[in-house]
Amino acid sequence: MGVEGNRAVAVGLYSERIPAMQRALAACGYALAGRAEGGQAGLALLSALQPRLAVVGAAIPDMDGVAFARRARSQKLVVQPDILLLTPPGLRLPKAGDLPALGAGTLETPIDEGRLSSALRALADRPRTLPEGKAARLDALMDALGVPRHPGRECLALAVTLAWHDAGRVASLKEGIYPEVARRTGLTTAQVERALRHAIDAAWRNGAIEHQHRIFGDTIDARRGKPTCGEMIAQLAEELRWEA
Numbered sequence: 001m002g003v004e005g006n007r008a009v010a011v012g013l014y015s016e017r018i019p020a021m022q023r024a025l026a027a028c029g030y031a032l033a034g035r036a037e038g039g040q041a042g043l044a045l046l047s048a049l050q051p052r053l054a055v056v057g058a059a060i061p062d063m064d065g066v067a068f069a070r071r072a073r074s075q076k077l078v079v080q081p082d083i084l085l086l087t088p089p090g091l092r093l094p095k096a097g098d099l100p101a102l103g104a105g106t107l108e109t110p111i112d113e114g115r116l117s118s119a120l121r122a123l124a125d126r127p128r129t130l131p132e133g134k135a136a137r138l139d140a141l142m143d144a145l146g147v148p149r150h151p152g153r154e155c156l157a158l159a160v161t162l163a164w165h166d167a168g169r170v171a172s173l174k175e176g177i178y179p180e181v182a183r184r185t186g187l188t189t190a191q192v193e194r195a196l197r198h199a200i201d202a203a204w205r206n207g208a209i210e211h212q213h214r215i216f217g218d219t220i221d222a223r224r225g226k227p228t229c230g231e232m233i234a235q236l237a238e239e240l241r242w243e244a
Contacts, residue, residue: 005052006029006030006031006052006053007030007031007033007049007050007051007052007053008025008030008031008032008033008051008052008053008054008055009032009033009034009035009036009042009045009046009049009051009053009054009055009081010032010034010035010036010054010055010056011035011036011038011039011041011042011045011054011055011056011057011060011068012036012037012038012039012042012056012057012059012060012061012065013035013055013056013057013086014057017086017109017111018032018035020110020111021055021111023113024111024112024113024116025053025055025116027113027116027117028113028116028117028120030052030053033049033051034048034049034051037060037061038060038061038062038063039060039061039062039063039067039068039071040062040063042054042056042060042068043068043071043072043075046072046075046077046081047075047076047077050077050078050079051079051081052079052081052082053081053082053083053084053120054072054081054082054083054084055084055086056068056069056083056084056085056086057085057086058085058086058087058088058091058093058106064093065085065087065093065104066085066093066095066096066098066099066102066104068083069083069085069098069099069102069103069104070098070102072102073102073103073131074131076241076242077241078166078167078168078241079165079166079167079168080103080164080165080166082103082104082105082120082123082124083102083103083104083105083123084104084105084106084107084119084120084123085099085104085105085106085107086106086107086108086109086111087106087107087108087109088108088109089108089109093106100126101129101131101132102131103123103126103128103129103165104123105119105122105123106119107119127184128161128162128165128180129161130161130164130240134164134240134243137239137240137243138157138160138161138236138240139157141215141236141239142156142157142203142236144211144215145203145211145212145215146202146203146204146205146206146211147199147200147202147203148199148202148203148206150195150198150199151185151187151195152195152196152197152198152199152200152202153199154185155181155185155187155192155195155196155199156196156199156232156233156236158180158181158184158185159173159177159178159181159196159229159233160233160236160237160240162176162177162180162181163177163233163234163236163237164237164240164241167234167237167238167241170230170233170234170237173193173229173230173233174189174193177233178192178193193229196229196232196233197229200226200227200229200232201226203226204226215235215236215239216231216235
């Protein structure tokens with residue numbers, strides 16, 4: 001993906017830090033697409049620009065950085081951005097232990113290209129997970145649809161999690177989703193696809209029709225009678241997104 005696709009936003013950073021941040025981001029393959037002074041404006045910027053990265057001051061005018069990360073994860077975004085909090089040396093953030101679960105990390109100032117690159121790599125390499133409430137909601141949705149508790153259900157949950165983080169992954173399942181699910185389950189990509197199809201087949205044989213219709217409506221080809229793997233993953237991810 002080119003720099004224009006790797007958009008970043010800055011929230012709550014002093015103006016004099018912006019040029020250095022812009023240079024460091026460009027060296028790491030990101031374009032600074034916008035900036036906001038406060039947290040509320042920053043959250044609005046995430047919705048407007050759908051960036052892949054948010055660089056946030058640890059203490060911003062209307063909320064702290066951890067609160068910003070938590071609020072960001074509750075928004076309806078087609079891309080859940082990596083969130084990097086900039087902290088002065090030695091500062092201990094309140095509730096910093098919540099950051100890993102929120103997909104956020106920290107970087108001490110001053111900023112330089114090497115340390116920024118390492119921090120971004122650590123964020124990119126972390127396992128994608130759902131926030132606790134959304135994980136429980138996905139489990140309930142799969143129960144309602146009749147997805148049985150076997151390896152296909154685990155594959156489906158992981159696939160939906162990846163699609164919730166980045167809706168664009170669904171456009172190419174064999175490149176954007178199956179390899180990551182395979183890596184995390186110890187299966188091959190072919191086994192992942194078979195497990196997903198088995199889970200969907202079982203759900204459509206045994207699940208409640210009213211729940212299937214409520215979630216999928218008329219989006220399924222009537223001749224086929226059940227969703228494809230991509231349709232199942234995308235629709236469940238969208239259900240979680242709309243509950244933001």
